[in-house]
Amino acid sequence: MSAAQIFDLHGKVALVTGASSGLGVRFAECLAENGAAVVLVARRVERLESVKARIEKSGGRALAVEADVRDRAAMAAAFDAAERAFGTVTILVNNAGVAHATRAVEMPEDEWRRILSTNLDAVFYCAQEGARRMLAAASGGAIVNVASVLGFGVAKGVIAYATAKAGVIQMTKALALELAFKGIRVNAIAPGWIETELNRDYLATEKGQALKRDIPIGRFGEERDLDGPLLLLVADAGRFITGATIVADGGQMVALRG
Protein backbone atom coordinates (compact mmCIF):
# COMPACT_ATOMS: atom_id res chain seq x y z
CA MET A 1 0.00 0.00 0.00
CA SER A 2 1.18 3.54 -0.68
CA ALA A 3 1.94 5.99 2.12
CA ALA A 4 -1.13 7.99 1.11
CA GLN A 5 -3.31 4.90 1.46
CA ILE A 6 -2.08 3.73 4.86
CA PHE A 7 -2.48 7.20 6.35
CA ASP A 8 -5.83 7.92 4.70
CA LEU A 9 -8.65 8.81 7.12
CA HIS A 10 -11.60 9.26 4.74
CA GLY A 11 -14.74 7.76 6.27
CA LYS A 12 -13.40 8.16 9.82
CA VAL A 13 -14.98 10.34 12.46
CA ALA A 14 -12.59 11.93 14.96
CA LEU A 15 -13.32 13.72 18.23
CA VAL A 16 -10.55 15.95 19.59
CA THR A 17 -10.80 17.39 23.09
CA GLY A 18 -9.07 20.68 23.78
CA ALA A 19 -9.42 21.69 20.13
CA SER A 20 -9.69 25.41 20.91
CA SER A 21 -5.95 26.07 21.20
CA GLY A 22 -2.43 24.70 20.88
CA LEU A 23 -1.89 21.06 20.02
CA GLY A 24 -5.61 20.29 19.81
CA VAL A 25 -6.11 22.77 16.97
CA ARG A 26 -3.27 21.23 14.99
CA PHE A 27 -4.45 17.66 15.75
CA ALA A 28 -7.92 18.54 14.44
CA GLU A 29 -6.54 20.23 11.32
CA CYS A 30 -4.19 17.34 10.62
CA LEU A 31 -6.97 14.75 10.95
CA ALA A 32 -9.25 16.82 8.68
CA GLU A 33 -6.46 17.32 6.10
CA ASN A 34 -6.17 13.54 5.89
CA GLY A 35 -9.88 12.97 5.35
CA ALA A 36 -11.55 12.56 8.76
CA ALA A 37 -14.68 14.43 9.80
CA VAL A 38 -13.64 16.17 13.02
CA VAL A 39 -15.61 17.03 16.13
CA LEU A 40 -13.98 19.86 18.07
CA VAL A 41 -14.58 19.93 21.82
CA ALA A 42 -13.57 22.54 24.43
CA ARG A 43 -15.13 25.21 26.63
CA ARG A 44 -14.34 28.28 24.48
CA VAL A 45 -16.86 27.68 21.72
CA GLU A 46 -16.09 30.85 19.76
CA ARG A 47 -12.55 29.57 19.24
CA LEU A 48 -13.88 26.19 18.17
CA GLU A 49 -16.11 27.91 15.64
CA SER A 50 -13.14 29.64 14.04
CA VAL A 51 -11.17 26.35 13.86
CA LYS A 52 -14.25 24.75 12.28
CA ALA A 53 -14.50 27.59 9.75
CA ARG A 54 -10.82 27.18 8.79
CA ILE A 55 -11.20 23.42 8.35
CA GLU A 56 -14.33 23.85 6.22
CA LYS A 57 -12.65 26.53 4.12
CA SER A 58 -9.93 24.00 3.29
CA GLY A 59 -12.57 21.48 2.20
CA GLY A 60 -12.80 19.48 5.44
CA ARG A 61 -15.78 18.59 7.63
CA ALA A 62 -16.01 19.77 11.25
CA LEU A 63 -18.44 20.29 14.10
CA ALA A 64 -17.88 22.51 17.15
CA VAL A 65 -19.26 21.30 20.49
CA GLU A 66 -18.91 23.27 23.70
CA ALA A 67 -18.19 20.93 26.62
CA ASP A 68 -16.09 20.68 29.74
CA VAL A 69 -14.27 17.34 29.63
CA ARG A 70 -14.85 16.96 33.38
CA ASP A 71 -18.62 16.95 32.82
CA ARG A 72 -19.55 13.40 31.86
CA ALA A 73 -23.08 14.30 30.75
CA ALA A 74 -21.75 17.09 28.52
CA MET A 75 -19.22 14.71 26.98
CA ALA A 76 -21.93 12.08 26.35
CA ALA A 77 -23.91 14.84 24.62
CA ALA A 78 -20.84 15.72 22.55
CA PHE A 79 -20.57 12.10 21.35
CA ASP A 80 -24.32 12.15 20.58
CA ALA A 81 -23.88 15.31 18.52
CA ALA A 82 -20.94 13.72 16.71
CA GLU A 83 -23.02 10.65 15.87
CA ARG A 84 -25.91 12.76 14.58
CA ALA A 85 -23.61 14.81 12.37
CA PHE A 86 -21.13 12.23 11.09
CA GLY A 87 -21.65 8.78 12.67
CA THR A 88 -19.80 6.80 15.37
CA VAL A 89 -16.59 8.38 16.59
CA THR A 90 -13.81 5.95 15.62
CA ILE A 91 -10.87 8.21 16.48
CA LEU A 92 -10.71 9.84 19.90
CA VAL A 93 -7.88 12.22 20.75
CA ASN A 94 -7.85 12.87 24.48
CA ASN A 95 -5.84 16.09 24.35
CA ALA A 96 -7.48 18.61 26.74
CA GLY A 97 -5.15 19.42 29.59
CA VAL A 98 -4.14 22.05 32.11
CA ALA A 99 -0.80 22.86 33.73
CA HIS A 100 0.28 24.34 37.04
CA ALA A 101 3.39 25.54 38.83
CA THR A 102 2.99 24.66 42.48
CA ARG A 103 5.40 23.02 44.91
CA ALA A 104 4.08 19.89 46.65
CA VAL A 105 3.90 21.28 50.16
CA GLU A 106 2.03 24.35 48.94
CA MET A 107 -0.46 22.53 46.74
CA PRO A 108 -4.05 23.44 47.69
CA GLU A 109 -6.62 20.67 47.42
CA ASP A 110 -8.70 22.47 44.78
CA GLU A 111 -5.63 22.91 42.56
CA TRP A 112 -4.73 19.21 42.89
CA ARG A 113 -8.32 18.28 41.98
CA ARG A 114 -8.40 20.72 39.03
CA ILE A 115 -5.32 19.12 37.49
CA LEU A 116 -6.17 15.50 38.26
CA SER A 117 -9.83 15.81 37.24
CA THR A 118 -8.89 17.33 33.86
CA ASN A 119 -5.65 15.51 33.04
CA LEU A 120 -6.48 12.07 34.42
CA ASP A 121 -10.14 11.49 35.37
CA ALA A 122 -11.52 13.08 32.22
CA VAL A 123 -9.11 11.15 30.01
CA PHE A 124 -10.49 7.94 31.48
CA TYR A 125 -14.16 8.90 31.29
CA CYS A 126 -13.84 10.17 27.70
CA ALA A 127 -12.01 6.99 26.68
CA GLN A 128 -14.68 4.92 28.42
CA GLU A 129 -17.49 6.80 26.66
CA GLY A 130 -15.78 6.54 23.29
CA ALA A 131 -14.92 2.86 23.72
CA ARG A 132 -18.45 1.94 24.81
CA ARG A 133 -19.81 3.51 21.64
CA MET A 134 -17.19 1.86 19.41
CA LEU A 135 -18.07 -1.49 21.02
CA ALA A 136 -21.80 -0.92 20.54
CA ALA A 137 -21.25 -0.05 16.88
CA ALA A 138 -18.68 -2.86 16.43
CA SER A 139 -16.70 -0.26 14.53
CA GLY A 140 -13.25 -0.68 16.06
CA GLY A 141 -11.30 2.48 16.50
CA ALA A 142 -8.25 4.27 17.79
CA ILE A 143 -7.87 6.24 20.99
CA VAL A 144 -4.87 8.52 21.45
CA ASN A 145 -4.15 9.99 24.86
CA VAL A 146 -1.86 12.99 25.12
CA ALA A 147 0.59 12.33 27.95
CA SER A 148 3.92 14.14 28.44
CA VAL A 149 7.58 13.42 29.07
CA LEU A 150 6.62 14.48 32.60
CA GLY A 151 4.78 11.15 32.78
CA PHE A 152 8.25 9.54 32.83
CA GLY A 153 10.55 12.04 34.49
CA VAL A 154 9.74 14.90 36.84
CA ALA A 155 10.64 18.52 37.44
CA LYS A 156 10.04 20.74 40.46
CA GLY A 157 6.61 22.35 40.72
CA VAL A 158 4.67 19.94 38.52
CA ILE A 159 3.64 17.21 40.96
CA ALA A 160 -0.04 17.05 40.03
CA TYR A 161 0.65 17.33 36.30
CA ALA A 162 3.39 14.68 36.35
CA THR A 163 1.28 12.33 38.48
CA ALA A 164 -1.65 12.66 36.09
CA LYS A 165 0.49 12.12 33.00
CA ALA A 166 2.17 9.03 34.48
CA GLY A 167 -1.35 7.77 35.16
CA VAL A 168 -2.32 8.42 31.54
CA ILE A 169 0.59 6.25 30.33
CA GLN A 170 -0.45 3.34 32.56
CA MET A 171 -4.13 3.87 31.72
CA THR A 172 -3.24 3.67 28.02
CA LYS A 173 -1.71 0.23 28.54
CA ALA A 174 -4.62 -1.03 30.64
CA LEU A 175 -7.22 0.17 28.13
CA ALA A 176 -5.22 -1.25 25.23
CA LEU A 177 -5.13 -4.65 26.87
CA GLU A 178 -8.87 -4.75 27.50
CA LEU A 179 -9.96 -3.37 24.13
CA ALA A 180 -7.52 -4.96 21.66
CA PHE A 181 -9.66 -8.02 20.96
CA LYS A 182 -12.49 -5.76 19.75
CA GLY A 183 -10.28 -3.88 17.31
CA ILE A 184 -9.90 -0.77 19.42
CA ARG A 185 -6.31 0.41 19.74
CA VAL A 186 -5.24 2.72 22.54
CA ASN A 187 -1.94 4.57 22.44
CA ALA A 188 -0.38 7.74 23.78
CA ILE A 189 1.90 10.52 22.62
CA ALA A 190 4.31 11.96 25.17
CA PRO A 191 5.47 15.34 23.89
CA GLY A 192 8.39 17.27 25.28
CA TRP A 193 8.36 21.07 25.11
CA ILE A 194 6.06 22.14 22.28
CA GLU A 195 5.51 25.89 22.06
CA THR A 196 1.79 26.62 22.61
CA GLU A 197 -0.41 28.95 24.64
CA LEU A 198 0.14 26.65 27.62
CA ASN A 199 3.81 27.64 27.89
CA ARG A 200 4.64 30.37 25.35
CA ASP A 201 5.13 33.12 27.94
CA TYR A 202 7.27 30.90 30.14
CA LEU A 203 9.42 29.61 27.26
CA ALA A 204 10.15 33.20 26.23
CA THR A 205 11.74 34.02 29.61
CA GLU A 206 15.46 33.60 30.26
CA LYS A 207 14.72 30.52 32.36
CA GLY A 208 12.53 29.13 29.60
CA GLN A 209 15.11 29.73 26.88
CA ALA A 210 17.72 27.91 29.00
CA LEU A 211 15.61 24.75 28.69
CA LYS A 212 16.67 24.48 25.05
CA ARG A 213 20.11 23.37 26.23
CA ASP A 214 18.49 20.10 27.38
CA ILE A 215 16.97 19.38 23.97
CA PRO A 216 19.48 17.62 21.68
CA ILE A 217 17.61 18.71 18.53
CA GLY A 218 18.26 22.28 19.71
CA ARG A 219 14.81 23.81 19.59
CA PHE A 220 11.37 23.63 21.16
CA GLY A 221 8.80 21.62 19.27
CA GLU A 222 6.22 23.10 16.93
CA GLU A 223 2.63 21.92 16.88
CA ARG A 224 3.09 20.23 13.48
CA ASP A 225 5.95 18.14 14.87
CA LEU A 226 3.26 15.82 16.25
CA ASP A 227 1.46 15.24 12.92
CA GLY A 228 3.51 12.10 12.21
CA PRO A 229 3.03 10.39 15.59
CA LEU A 230 -0.68 11.21 15.56
CA LEU A 231 -1.29 9.89 12.05
CA LEU A 232 0.69 6.73 12.75
CA LEU A 233 -1.41 5.97 15.81
CA VAL A 234 -4.84 6.69 14.32
CA ALA A 235 -4.43 5.41 10.76
CA ASP A 236 -4.07 1.97 9.23
CA ALA A 237 -0.31 2.54 9.27
CA GLY A 238 -0.39 1.81 13.00
CA ARG A 239 -2.82 -1.10 12.92
CA PHE A 240 -0.53 -3.45 14.92
CA ILE A 241 0.41 -0.80 17.50
CA THR A 242 -1.48 -0.68 20.77
CA GLY A 243 -0.56 0.17 24.35
CA ALA A 244 2.41 2.20 23.13
CA THR A 245 3.51 5.68 24.13
CA ILE A 246 5.43 7.54 21.43
CA VAL A 247 7.83 10.09 22.88
CA ALA A 248 8.27 13.20 20.68
CA ASP A 249 10.65 15.48 22.55
CA GLY A 250 13.66 16.31 20.36
CA GLY A 251 15.72 13.78 22.31
CA GLN A 252 15.23 15.47 25.69
CA MET A 253 14.48 12.26 27.61
CA VAL A 254 17.55 10.36 26.48
CA ALA A 255 20.03 13.16 27.15
CA LEU A 256 21.94 13.34 30.42
CA ARG A 257 22.63 16.86 31.63
CA GLY A 258 26.16 18.19 31.38
Ligand SMILES: NC(=O)c1ccc[n+]([C@@H]2O[C@H](COP(=O)([O-])OP(=O)(O)OC[C@H]3O[C@@H](n4cnc5c(N)ncnc54)[C@H](OP(=O)(O)O)[C@@H]3O)[C@@H](O)[C@H]2O)c1
Ligand atom coordinates in the same frame (compact mmCIF):
# COMPACT_ATOMS: atom_id res chain seq x y z
N1 LIG B 1 2.74 22.19 24.97
C1 LIG B 1 3.56 21.33 25.53
O1 LIG B 1 4.78 21.58 25.66
C2 LIG B 1 3.03 20.03 26.02
C3 LIG B 1 3.97 19.05 26.38
C4 LIG B 1 3.51 17.83 26.83
C5 LIG B 1 2.16 17.58 26.89
N2 LIG B 1 1.27 18.55 26.53
C6 LIG B 1 -0.14 18.21 26.64
O2 LIG B 1 -0.78 18.51 25.41
C7 LIG B 1 -2.14 18.83 25.65
C8 LIG B 1 -2.48 20.15 24.97
O3 LIG B 1 -1.67 21.15 25.53
P1 LIG B 1 -1.42 22.55 24.81
O4 LIG B 1 0.03 22.84 24.97
O5 LIG B 1 -2.02 22.54 23.46
O6 LIG B 1 -2.22 23.53 25.80
P2 LIG B 1 -3.23 24.74 25.54
O7 LIG B 1 -2.81 25.51 24.33
O8 LIG B 1 -3.37 25.45 26.83
O9 LIG B 1 -4.59 23.99 25.20
C9 LIG B 1 -5.26 23.24 26.17
C10 LIG B 1 -6.60 22.85 25.60
O10 LIG B 1 -7.30 22.07 26.59
C11 LIG B 1 -8.61 22.58 26.70
N3 LIG B 1 -9.14 22.34 28.05
C12 LIG B 1 -8.55 22.57 29.23
N4 LIG B 1 -9.38 22.24 30.23
C13 LIG B 1 -10.53 21.81 29.66
C14 LIG B 1 -11.76 21.33 30.15
N5 LIG B 1 -12.00 21.24 31.48
N6 LIG B 1 -12.72 20.96 29.27
C15 LIG B 1 -12.50 21.05 27.94
N7 LIG B 1 -11.35 21.47 27.41
C16 LIG B 1 -10.38 21.85 28.25
C17 LIG B 1 -8.50 24.07 26.40
O11 LIG B 1 -9.75 24.55 25.91
P3 LIG B 1 -10.77 25.54 26.69
O12 LIG B 1 -9.94 26.35 27.64
O13 LIG B 1 -11.38 26.32 25.58
O14 LIG B 1 -11.72 24.63 27.37
C18 LIG B 1 -7.47 24.05 25.28
O15 LIG B 1 -8.12 23.81 24.04
C19 LIG B 1 -2.32 18.83 27.16
O16 LIG B 1 -2.84 17.60 27.59
C20 LIG B 1 -0.91 19.03 27.67
O17 LIG B 1 -0.73 18.52 28.97
C21 LIG B 1 1.67 19.76 26.10
